[in-house]
Amino acid sequence: MKKLGLIVAASALALAACGSGEESKSTGETSKDIKLGATAGPYSDMLSKAIVPGLEEKGYTVEIVEFSDYIQPNIALDGGDIDANLFQHTIYLENFEKENNMDLSGLIVVPTAPMGLYSNQFDALEDIEDGATIAIPNDPVNAARALQILEDQGLVEVDPEVDDLKISERDVITNKKNLVFQPIEAGQLPRAVEGSDLSAVPGNFALAAEMDLLDALALENMPDQYRNVVTVNAENEDSDFAKDLIEVVESKEFEAVIDEEFVGFGKPEWLAK
Missing domain, CATH: 3.40.190.10 (Periplasmic binding protein-like II)
Incomplete structure (x- = not known):
């Protein structure tokens, strides 16, 4: 993970990366138009191949926003420019929250490419x-x-x-x-x-x-604390959107895509049982 940079400068980059000047959405409580953020690469692919199809079946319209570093996705999430992200493990998330005075919540750990x-x-x-x-x-x-x-x-x-x-x-x-x-x-x-x-x-x-x-x-x-976690704003961790995200990740369809498309990814404890 890259060291944390100046949050003010990164905030401007985050808004530009999202390409949207809209106000924060309510993560699906009144709208099913959502944005999911990830760093470009395997976790953006995991969103598009293993998570988005399940959300679409539940009636969501999903846009994936790709980021080029490990700072912008949390800033965008904290500011309401995206509704969830997938790119970081729990240790990084907790440290980022502490250093930047944010209140984010990891919903569920996903299979992760091991070192x-x-x-x-x-x-x-x-x-x-x-x-x-x-x-x-x-x-x-x-x-x-x-x-x-x-x-x-x-x-x-x-x-x-x-x-x-x-x-x-x-x-x-x-x-x-x-x-x-x-x-x-x-x-x-x-x-x-x-x-x-x-x-x-x-x-x-x-x-x-x-x-x-x-x-x-x-x-x-890999301990689960080093596996990547789907993350939302803490105020939305009990929302219908959050519950739907968890349900999609826990589905047999999600695991089938992981087994076929993400060979070598280590499964978290809840999925390896």
Whole structure:
């Protein structure tokens, strides 16, 4: 995730991105014309392929608004320019709310593309050589995910006392392969597969680079707090629109599209049962 920018500047961008000067809608209580926001890529696709058809069957007219960063979708939602968004996990949402004095609500967690360890140098984890280089995200939230994969695979141990929102490679206390960490911007990690021995690539960036999630040496065992969540304004979390959104995501039709179109996406606990 990118670090949060100045909210005033981003607000202007959000309004421009929405392409609308209309006042906030009531999220379906008096109108079934709705706007759903997502970052361009797999979650915009998930909206269009797995969620919008179900909403249309319930009588909604849906417009998808695509955003190019991780700031504008929440600003647009808070301002009423869109009615729900899908692009962020719970940890990011809660931190964004706190830093920007917003009151948003995650409705339901959806299948999410996992971060993976990718390599053009090694065919398996056991082939990793001592002193190998590994590119990891340079932001704490995604760095925590990368380090958790390495810890799950028995390659490192991380200080258990460190806050996930402040973690970095400096908090590794055991490094069995003497891995050399190269923190870089998350969006550059697919390219780092070429320049490093290993690269920990978030699923959305892997898909944007047309990488196959199943080519990873290891995929993260993703806790639900790192899976993306359909989000609305807190004042609308009990609305008919919100209830309809949840019903669509919980439907067999939604899961069928996920299984066919989003291979490799990790399912949340409620869906994996």
